[in-house]
Amino acid sequence: MGLWLPVGTGVGVMELFGPIAGTRRLSEYTSTIEGLKNSRRFKSVIINVDSPGGLATASDGLYCAVSRLSAEKPVVAFVSGACASGAYLASCAATKIVVLPTAVIGSIGVLSVRPILQDLLDRVGVHVSVTKSGRLKDMGSFYRNPTEEEKRKEEELIAGFYDHFVSVVAKGRNMDESKVREVATGEVFLGEKAKALGLVDEVGDFDSAVDLAADLGKVARRVMRVRRRPSLTERLFLRFTDSMLQETMAEAEGLLHRRIYYLG
Incomplete structure (x- = not known):
């Protein structure tokens, strides 16, 4: 597995959209993050977030992956919609968090x-x-x-x-953990309020996130969007099998058992 990579160096951008659930989805995210970490082409990374969170274990796994990435190069989490619960947990591993004024943050x-x-x-x-x-x-x-x-x-x-x-x-x-507990009531906050509470760093748009990521990475302001390249096995499998149906069936089976969520 690998990434579809543009030529040159700059700011890598990946998307974290939708619920964080299932080993297949988590594997896709962690594979992309690992590629961003190992590639010298990306001097800093933006994670574009619009997610309500998801399974606690999957969210924690994503947090660990982002932590490893931010240990190697600057990471800016940009919230274009929602960054709730497990998605916010994962974003806390980023170097900085930038959010739109109308972004929904928290649900801790x-x-x-x-x-x-x-x-x-x-x-x-x-x-x-x-x-x-x-x-x-x-x-x-x-x-x-x-x-x-x-x-x-x-x-x-x-x-x-x-x-x-x-x-x-x-x-x-x-x-301080005591301060976190004051806002960890499950409620969500809009951008400015989240900043005032210390949950995010800046309120701005995607360009603001790019400026910050380029500055932190000491690299030209060049956006390089990436996505994971499916392996040969995955491409063959997807050609003959409806993988989404299989995942849906697995999730349906899981509904009969207790699930723990970091979900907004």
Whole structure:
């Protein structure tokens, strides 16, 4: 795998659009980021963000990838629409964050979602037989309501995800954790308010982000948009198989189990 690369040096631009979900999507992002990190053609990078966030683990994986990139060269996160929850977590690894005045920023928090089908199963006469080795082994299952103990355990789990989110923001934005917790209520803020709260660095447009990235990278103001080049295997696979259908089926199956989200 690789990148479609223009000739010369300049500011690399990649897009982070839509929900952060699924191993396939995360792999595409991390592959592109790795290519940007390793290429000498890009002296700095802009990540154009318009995302509501997504799965907690995928968002954290993206944060780690952006952290490795920003350790090698300046990274500017430019928010053209939404930068909420997991997308904001990942953006905190950037060197600077520039947002449009009407961009939606924040939604720092955690969401745990799963369907509970016990009543429906009872009505249609379906009973689930479970054999387990520990009383909490099937915690979070869709076929029964949670016990009080399981509710407490889940709250502890969510608190751990939340604490991690807060620590990432505090580190990336150079803020005290107590200050982060004051704004980590799950709400979102427009550009100017987000700047006043210390969640972003500048309010401006894409040209402002390019100017900043070029200055940080000490490179000519030349925008070089990149996208990942599919491997031969992927191209052959996509020719004969509807990969989006496969991913949709996998996501549908996952809905029967508890999912943890950094989602706005």
